[in-house]
Amino acid sequence: MSAARINQANGRLKAARVGLKIEQIGDRLYLRGTLPPKPNSGKTKPYQQRIALGVLANPAGISFAEKEARRIGVLLATKQFNWAEFERGKPETIADWIGRFQEDYFATRERNDKTETTWEGDYLKVLRKLPPEAPLSSELLREAILATPPDSRTRKRTCMVLGALAKFANLDLDVSRYSGSYSPKSTAPRSIPDDCLIAQCYYQLDNPAWRWVYGMLATYGLRPHEVFRLNFERLKRGELVLEVLENTKTGFRRVWPCYPEWFEEFRLAQVQLPRINTKRPNLAVGRACSQYLSAKLPFRPYDLRRAWAVRTLAFGLDLSLAAQQMGHSVQVHCTTYHRWISEQHHQAAFEALMLRADRPKAPILNH
Template sequence: MDKLKQANSRLKSAKVGCSLMARGDRLYLRATLPPKPGNSSKGWHQQTISTGIHANPGGIKEAEKLAKLVGAQLDCNQFEWENYLRHQPRAKPQLIRDWVEIFERDYWQRRLKTPESETTWRTDYHNVFKRLPLDEPLTLGVLEDAITAIPPDTRQGRRFCIALSLLAKLAGLDPNFKGLKGKYSINKAVQRTLPTDEMIETTFNRLPPGHWQWTFGMMAAYGLRNHEIFFLDFSEFPGVYVVRGKTKNRIVYPLYPEWAESWCLDKVQIPPCTGRNNADLGNRVIQPIDNRSHCPSMAQVIRRKRNV
C-alpha cells in the first residue's frame, strides 16, 4: 500500500522508533520493545502491537499518530505494555502530557532550533500547554475550559485558541474554538500618548553622549524595534539595512534626515549587550534608556511614531 509506505517513510525520517505493518485487514505497530509481562525473555526485541485499526487510508493516518505516541514513550522510558495488552482497537485515552510531548517533538521536526524559534515555542505553545491539567485525558471540554479561563478579546486568548486547536487536531479531535477567539486583532488601533518631535529631540540631548544616546537616536529616527539596533548595515547611510529582525531583511530611512545627520548616527555605538534571542536583547535596551532619559517608556513609544 502506497499510503502505508509513505507513513513509514515519514516515521523513519522523523526518527520515530516505531513502524506500521498490515496483517490481513488490520494494522499493527512494530518496534523494539521490552518483554511483555509474564514473558520469560529478559531482553528487548522486535515485537508487534495490535491496534485493531483497519488497514485503509484513514486507519493508516490514525495508526501513524499511535506510532508517534509509542515512539515518544520509548524515548522517555514511559512505555508500559499494560496500555496495549487489551482487545480494544486502541490504547486507553492518553494523558494531556503525552500529547504535549508528541506535539513538541513534531514541532521541532518541522523547523530549525534557533534562539528566535525557541522563543516562539516558549511564548506561543509551552506557556499555553503548561496551564493545562497535564495528568488528565485530552478532551475538547478540558481545552475549552482552559480557553474560557483567559480574558476574552486578548492576545493571550487568541494564542490559547490557536495552540490548543493544533493540539486537539494532533490527537484526532475536531475542535471548533473560533467563537472563543474574541475580537482581538494585532492590527487593532491602540490609543497612545505619543511624544512630540520636540520631546524626542529634548530627550536625545538630555542623554549623555555614548551608546545609549546613539541607540535612542536610531530608534527615534528610524523607528527600529529594540533588538534591531544590533543587526544593522550602514553601507547606504542615511539608508540603513536591517539584516536580522522580526521581519525580513529590509532597508529603512530616517523619519527626518536631519536627525540622522545632526545626531551623527553613522558613528555607530552599539551598546555592550548580549542575549540569547531578540527578546533578551530588546529588554536589555529598554530599561537603560528609560532610566537615563527620565521619561518612562519613552523607548517603547518612539518606534511607533512612524506608524501614526
C-alpha cells in the first residue's frame, strides 16, 4: 500500500518538476535528488544524494515527505539550500547507514543497469536481512554472518557485503576469519538436461512468446534478463550472430548459436516478447523470466546456459571465445561451468576427435 502512495506522490513531484523523489528504505522515508555537495566531502559539483526524513513509511509520513520535498525544492531553486539543516551527525540506525552506504556506492561508480543489478543482486539482498531500526554495530554484523551456513556461497557473499559496510562505517570487524572456503568447485554439480530433452521442452510450452524466450536461452546460452536486452533488428533480419546490449550484467557482447539449426527450428527471427515490465532492473526482469519457466520445465532455466557452455566443447570452440560469448572471464568459465562436464561429454568429445581425418596417428614401428 505504501509503495502505491509513494509512486503517486512521486508522480506529482515529477509533474511539478521539484527535482526530488521519495524513497523507502526499511520502514523509513528518504528524499533523493541532485543536491549540492556536503561540507568537507571533497566534491565541487551537485550529485545524487539522500536526505533522511526520520519518518515512517505510512500515509502521514508520505504526506510529510511530499511537503518536505516541495519545500526543499524551493530552497534548491533559490540557492538557499544548506546541509546544516539536515545533517544531524552520524546516522545511528541500520536503515540510515544503508542509505549512506548506497549513496556512497553510486557516488564512486556510474549508475547504470550493470551497477544497479550488482547493488540489487549482491548488496541489497544481504542488507535487507538486517533489522532496519537497530543500531549498527560490529556485533550485530558478526551475528548476521554467523547466521549463514559456513563455507557456503551465502556466507561468502554476506561477508563481502557486511565487511564493506563495516569498513564504510569505520567499525572494527575482520570478516576474513568467517568467510570460509567456498568456491564453485566445492559444490556438487547437478546433472544438466541433454540436448534432446531441451529440444523437446520447447514444444511443450504453450505460450508462443515464452516459447521464443526459451529458444533464445537454449540456443545462445543467455542469462534470463539478457533475452530482453538484445539488438532485435538483427534478429528479425535473420542474422545468426546475436548482439547483447550494454545495459546487461556484463555489457555488450556478441554470441553465436550452438546449435545454428535451432535458430530455424525455434523460429528465433520471429521475435515475440512476453508482456512483462522490462523497465525494471535486470535482476527483477531475470527473476520474472526464471519464475515463469521454472514452473513449466523439468529443470532450471539457468541449466540452459550451463548446457550451452558444455556444448561449446563438443563444437571445439576455444575456451577464451566461449567465455567471451558468455560474458565472463576464462577463469570463471573453467571453475564454474567445467564442473558440469560428465563422463558422457568426455566420451562424446573423444569419439569426435578420433573421427577427424587429420588427427595424429600412432607411430608405426618396424619389428
